[in-house]
Amino acid sequence: MLAVETLPVRRGDGDAFDLHQFGRLATVLRCPDGHEHLLLSDGVHHLQMEVTAGSLLDGPVRFRYELSGFKHIEAKTLTLRRLMLLHRLGRFPSGLYPPERRARRWVMALQVYDAVQAGATHREIAVALFGEKVVKEDWCGRSDYLRLRVQRLLRMADKLVNGGYRDLLR
DSSP states (O other): OEEEEEEEOOTTOTTOBOGGGGTTTEEEEEOTTSOEEEEEEOSSOEEEEEEEESOGGGSSEEEEEEOOSSTTHHHHHHHHHHHHHHHHHSSOOGGGSOOOTTHHHHHHHHHHHHHHHTTOOHHHHHHHHHOHHHHHHHTTSSOOHHHHHHHHHHHHHHHIIIIIHHHHTO
């Protein structure tokens, strides 16, 4: 997450970030320690920042970005690029939000979890995911690949439901 400090500026300053300009996109969480977390999201795209000093709620501000080290620098600079273009264009730059390759697998895992919670068998789940024809031909075949795939999806779902979903937000 990109950390910033805020400095007060006048309205109209070209470097100002005015929370009111992004009203429908912005959510600010103020923590007991005084830090704020800013989420800018249109429901599909998002970016998050942590305000370590100052406040977004006091009017237009100028950001002082906290960048150091190498471990998470790529993610932080990507957030900075997204913020810069959101500020300039007034919308999220779709080119900086490539589709998540693993999203289809996450969805399938959660479908498996829901099916198991509803009492479905692994075979019934395989039919729902891969089709009756594939299951009829391959379920009792020489390979257990369909059974193993459902089992792997269920293990993934268990991890997601038991807190692993937090890793998706990083």
